[in-house]
Amino acid sequence: MTPARSLIENIAAALSAHGLVLRGGFNFAGGEETPSGLSGAAAISVLLVGQAGAAPWPHFLRWREGQSGTIANPLDKWSREVIGAVAETFGARAASPSDRPYLPFQQWAMRAEGLRSSPLGILMHPQYGLWHAYRGALLFEDEIALPEPRDVIHLCDACLEKPCLKSCPVDAYSADGFAHKACLAHVRGQNGAPCRTGGCLDRNACPYGAAYRYPPQVQAFHMAAFAGL
Template sequence: MIAALATALAAERLFLSGSLHQEGETIYLVSPDEPGFWAHFTASPEFRDGAAHPLDRWSERVIAPIAAAFGGHGLFPFGTPRTSFIPLILASGQAFTSPIRFPVHARMGLLASYRGAIAVPGLHDLLPPATSPCIGCAAPCRVACPIEAFSDAGYDVRSCYAYLDTPEAVDCTSGGCLARRACPASQGYGRLPEQTAWHMRQSLK
């Protein structure tokens, strides 16, 4: 199951980023396979048609038929019905709670992105469990934010977004969250700066 599913996803520059058993199903999380995903997505009709939510629309169009081909169905962190992904991510064997409390993925680091999941009936093989990239890490993510939006109290969303609306935040708005980018695992993931900047602009709309 894993090998065949990975092959089908690779054709769309996606990879299996986690797996778990839940209520008689096997759930496989799906993420962008870098480098290469951004060029693939930006060539799609969804990116070019000017309509809202291009990446969400692309994800559903691509992932749903792959899920159906394996006798399953797609789950998505957007739209209706919307699936809560954080519990799935943290139970997937590949992601962990980071020092700034955001999920950190063994391969993607703090730049982890989940485009959807594929739920297949039955208990199939899971990916081998990964080791947290935070073990032995100096945690540069904790000190990278220019306004210290991350603390033991959690993520100060209000202060973060207020800062992003100022000229001083150009490094964040043009290249993405500095805390996420500071993660060594993120830096080894291969995601292009222009993709991270695009995600930041989308979040500010």
């Protein structure tokens, strides 16, 4: 078993230099189907990498200024480069949420941090609210001593008004799920300027994690990527 403290502290420090954070991890259960590690053998442990608030944004912008030409999915490319370099340093295989075939990042995140989904489908974090993301994972072929995820308060259970389901002008989110086509048409249309410049109105209506809310320019970047603008 790999000693966890020094490894995790060193990885966290390497990620912190880019505004990224470790988002928990776990060891796969015996007999569980797992992705491969660095050598191609089955991975035994996974550490999730992500962000809290918009901390990576200035690091990403500096990287982007140094790139030539148009880059498809620049944030994904930056994340892959940063996490890939950290993985190489610590003998892990880097994985991305956009890898094909898709890896179960949402399930991994719930397992690693004990989180549950909000009505918008984004995992609700007790500190960050909806203002966090998972950018990648480090897959190890050695077992790492990791604590069990603690029980966390699911803030959505205490939220009676559910403003996240009442702020979208086209009711994109409901008990029936996400109305993707209606949302996309609105964001691209003449009445979608508030969403394009300031982000999803439903997401911004959530009262939790306000200190970590993405600035408008970050939300506009993500909305443009979503809408293909």
